[in-house]
Amino acid sequence: MKEYTTKELQKLNENPYTLKATKNKISHTAEFKRIFWIKYQAGESPRKILIDLGYEPTMFGQKRIDSLVQRIKKQALSGKGFTEGPNRNKRVKIVSNEEFTPESFAQMQHEVLYLKQEVEFLKKITKVANTKRRQ
Template sequence: MSKKVFTNEEVEMLRNNPYTYAVTPHILSFTKEFKELFWKEYQEGEIPRQILEKHGYPADVLGKERIWGIAHTIKGQYYSEKGLREGSLKKNPSAGTPCATTEEAVRRLQGEVQYLRQEIEFLKKISSIKTTRK
């Protein structure tokens, strides 16, 4: 986590960006759409700072460490089994902070529904494998 803390004005500016999933004074989470876009441009040779600035995230607001962390996190998610996903992976989803806006609450709930649907499909596959074995 970056040591740079966002001011209230910076939080509001970041929250208004359509690629922002959630933002607090300490944490910035991105939408899956942005992560896919970031990864595509990164693979084409653009540097993280340029990609972020092109899509409305000023480098001076984010800070050098956070920019490096964003690139590292997106790369890690891309190569993980779960792939790119909305926001960040929480260890305990019920322990989240209250949403600042209803739009954030809706986004968070949509992400949770999508995750649960994927989990159900996975369980169905496991169940069908167990029942078809002889």
């Protein structure tokens, strides 16, 4: 396993999303995990998310990034919230369905329907463009 240098440790510990970094391990805040999960679900790559959150992906090997994704995914799907620190008992609550209003559900349904229409439109445009290229 790669050990972090003193310079890398300083950069990691200066990041507001780092709870604690040692030469072998980095612990992230629950807020980092929450933001990471939202962006990951939206289709962003883990490396881009790390950059957006102020980390240099070159400090992390691919195995470490994959492990991070798996841990965050496991915590998100557990329904118990994201853990923070070695205690593992301190959890930050994931927003439950009960906190959404009927209006927000209606808005989300509207957005989903709109996005579906948009995808179908893009498929048709692509099909027409491909047909014209063949001619």
